[in-house]
Amino acid sequence: MARPKTPILSPERIRRAALDLVDRDGLEGLSMRRLAGELGVQAASLYGHYRTKDDLLHDIANEIMEKVDVSGFEGGDWRHGLTVWARSYRAALAAHPHMVPFIAMGPGRREASLRRADAVHGGLTGAGWPPRMATLIGAATKYLVVGAAINSFARGFDDDVRVYLDRYPNLSQAHRLSEHAAHIDGDGFDLALSAFLDGLADRFPPRSD
CATH class of the missing domain: 1.10.10.60 (Homeodomain-like)
Structure with a gap:
């Protein structure tokens, strides 16, 4: 044939x-x-x-969002749920950083995104957060994730030590940042996420409506 x-x-x-x-x-x-x-x-x-090209991009975005894990909310622990969601969300976006602006525009009618938004909101309200706070927590987590996925802090520094010598005494090791970018960016995200969750627990303890 x-x-x-x-x-x-x-x-x-x-x-x-x-x-x-x-x-x-x-x-x-x-x-x-x-x-x-x-x-x-x-x-x-x-x-x-x-x-259209947008129809194609929506399907690609849907596939990327399918990799985001919201199963952490199933046990009723909102902090664990947010941690699992945020880390997997960042990993899915960071694997395709050029797609982030399109995905970040919103779930629209994308099934995978809407299922995850539903699971996050349900997990938070089910754990005791008022609906409005659940919405704000979901939004704030997204801001943190998208910012971390779309850019690299460490790779933004030049690896030539001469850029920093004499002129920037507090940046004498900045030329080494790009070499360790993956660890710095990952640890920086985890630090920000942990501080965010600690702040939620301290400032906005869950309560019934």
Whole structure:
């Protein structure tokens, strides 16, 4: 049987190629025409699976959000639930930082995002937080996660020691930060998350409506 001249397309293959393109060149580097070129097909072939680029991006965002773990709320411990959610949320976003601005725009109608928002809100209210506070806690956690995922503190420093010598005496070791970026960024996030949770426990103890 002769091989087809045109590569066989599937939604999964299209999403995988599109995410590879975004990971490599950013959101601005993705177009249906360019994606078609990557797949070895005509752009018209993609529209049978996805009407618009945004439809495609929503499905990619949905797949990324499927990796976010909200099972920590099942035992009724809100702090454990938030910790598991926040860490897995950051990991899912940090794996694809160029997708973060699109995902961060909101859940919209994305099923995976809405299921997780529902689980987080239900876990917090079920643990005793008033609904308004549950909403604010979810929002604040998202701010923390998105900020950590979209940027690296440590990689923002130059690795040339001469940049800091003499002029910035308190940054004499700053040239080493990028070398240890993964640990610094991870530990910095955990510190911020822990301080946030401690503050919640101290300032806003759960209570019944």
